[in-house]
Amino acid sequence: MLTLGPAEAEEQLRYAASVGAHRLVLVPIAEVDWDPQRTAAALAGAIGDLEAADGPFDLVLFGNESADAGGFQVGVRVAHALGRPIVNGIKGIDVGGDPGAGDVPEGSVAARREIDGGFEVYRVPLPAVLGVKEGINLPRYPTMKGRLASKKVEMALDERTADAGGQGRVRLHRPEEQVSETIILGTGPEAAPAVVDLLEELGVFQ
Amino acid sequence: MSLLVVCEHDRGALSDASLEALTFGRPLAAAAGLDLAAVVIGEGADAAAAGLGAHGAATVHVASHPILTDFGPEAWGETVAQLVRSTGVTAVLACGTERGNEVVAQGAARLDQPFVANCRSVEPGTDGWTMTRVQWGGSLLEDATLTADVHLVTVAHHAVEAVTADLPAAGTVSTFAPDLDESLARTVVVDRVVLTQGITLSTAPVVVGGGRGVGSAEAFAPLEELAAELGGVVGCSRAVTNNGWRPHSDQVGQTGTRIAPEIYIASGISGAIQHWVGAMAAKNILAINTDAEANMVARAGHAVIGDLHQVVPAITEEVRRRRGS
Numbered sequence: 001m002l003t004l005g006p007a008e009a010e011e012q013l014r015y016a017a018s019v020g021a022h023r024l025v026l027v028p029i030a031e032v033d034w035d036p037q038r039t040a041a042a043l044a045g046a047i048g049d050l051e052a053a054d055g056p057f058d059l060v061l062f063g064n065e066s067a068d069a070g071g072f073q074v075g076v077r078v079a080h081a082l083g084r085p086i087v088n089g090i091k092g093i094d095v096g097g098d099p100g101a102g103d104v105p106e107g108s109v110a111a112r113r114e115i116d117g118g119f120e121v122y123r124v125p126l127p128a129v130l131g132v133k134e135g136i137n138l139p140r141y142p143t144m145k146g147r148l149a150s151k152k153v154e155m156a157l158d159e160r161t162a163d164a165g166g167q168g169r170v171r172l173h174r175p176e177e178q179v180s181e182t183i184i185l186g187t188g189p190e191a192a193p194a195v196v197d198l199l200e201e202l203g204v205f206q
Numbered sequence: 207m208s209l210l211v212v213c214e215h216d217r218g219a220l221s222d223a224s225l226e227a228l229t230f231g232r233p234l235a236a237a238a239g240l241d242l243a244a245v246v247i248g249e250g251a252d253a254a255a256a257g258l259g260a261h262g263a264a265t266v267h268v269a270s271h272p273i274l275t276d277f278g279p280e281a282w283g284e285t286v287a288q289l290v291r292s293t294g295v296t297a298v299l300a301c302g303t304e305r306g307n308e309v310v311a312q313g314a315a316r317l318d319q320p321f322v323a324n325c326r327s328v329e330p331g332t333d334g335w336t337m338t339r340v341q342w343g344g345s346l347l348e349d350a351t352l353t354a355d356v357h358l359v360t361v362a363h364h365a366v367e368a369v370t371a372d373l374p375a376a377g378t379v380s381t382f383a384p385d386l387d388e389s390l391a392r393t394v395v396v397d398r399v400v401l402t403q404g405i406t407l408s409t410a411p412v413v414v415g416g417g418r419g420v421g422s423a424e425a426f427a428p429l430e431e432l433a434a435e436l437g438g439v440v441g442c443s444r445a446v447t448n449n450g451w452r453p454h455s456d457q458v459g460q461t462g463t464r465i466a467p468e469i470y471i472a473s474g475i476s477g478a479i480q481h482w483v484g485a486m487a488a489k490n491i492l493a494i495n496t497d498a499e500a501n502m503v504a505r506a507g508h509a510v511i512g513d514l515h516q517v518v519p520a521i522t523e524e525v526r527r528r529r530g531s
Contacts, residue, residue, distance in 0.1 A: 037320055070341055072323040073311035080315035085392045087279055088308045117406040121397040134461035135454030166320030170349040180507055188512035189520030196524045202490060204412050204436055204468050
């Protein structure tokens, strides 16, 4: 498990170890946020060093986007830097050769991405990178045993430098609250006629 | 010099998201002193290209190559990058859909340029561009700057309402044949599985949503009935998928589906911010909740205070009564 972040990110890595990660690497940064290009350059470098030591990863998984900054690009940039294929938005993976993977050939993965009303399938040769989305599985909870074991997993620090990219932050602010006077149509089932009046007015019920 | 809008289409029918991008792109191109160009890729691109003059595109590039028949993020991103290099494109815009963000990110990586995703407003300037972009699905805004040779941005989906141009542009169609390495076929869609025919969560005119207050998978049946009566579908909050009552594909929210129905009937949903950002593009919201102080009630235009288990069947019954069925 590899992440880039401030010292507090160690907590997330420990949590990952408590649910099964065997090895933890933190690229520590002093500032709160690095822009996406800088982040991707540092992560690609960190992955390159890990691979130089221990051989290539078959599959590198990224979250589709960060919950906070939501740049939608770090995984794509890293994959491009590593010269590997990437597909984003993945909510299902079958690894070729695994029991249950059907006719997916060994050395490749079948990746499913949700589309409106169904899903589309990609067949990607390994080594590959995938951007996965929430909902791909229900994460397990750490067991007591896992929690204890996680404390013993070594955490490697990989200090890296990378040039700042072209996106800069000026400030964060809350959107103007949409002030809406809520019209209370009634209380309990007696409100049903007023609700259907509204549906008629909106043209969703004729 | 031009601003290139990357358009998505389904076998020739332009997506609403692309029309939003064109709507957003027209004033942006004018402010930046750029011509508006568009690119359509894939099977049916010719048909999609035909209507783009009405949306303000002076030039429409139809990208054509054997491996561009179906969607592939790398092949599409490489096509965008080559258009930028060869046709005087200095800015790229798409709608911030799954594909839009992915293709522009691919283009940005290939051009080694920055990319700012999900903007609400963009101000071009000679010293770099400034923009306001959404974070946390729209519950937080970031004022950002973009300094680049080629400016790549996406506009947040539903940030603008798609309208046609006041004055149509020439819409001159130009075929573009990118030079694509065959290896890029590795990320082209090989199969597509349709699970739901007809209306879906993101296109339904009515969404009946259920939250923790519904209580069980079985208790969604009355919501299904109401949705069926109104030609809509059922959606749910994260608490519901976490409890295993409904699949994640029904989840409305930041990490689920963004809905934009005529009306969202939110039953037993407290209205956590992660849910709200998926629902806020609804034109009208009716909250049904026992708690008059719930966030969803406060944010909704209309509310019924009461137990959804009584209110929802009563609405269904009233709909049927008025239909005389």
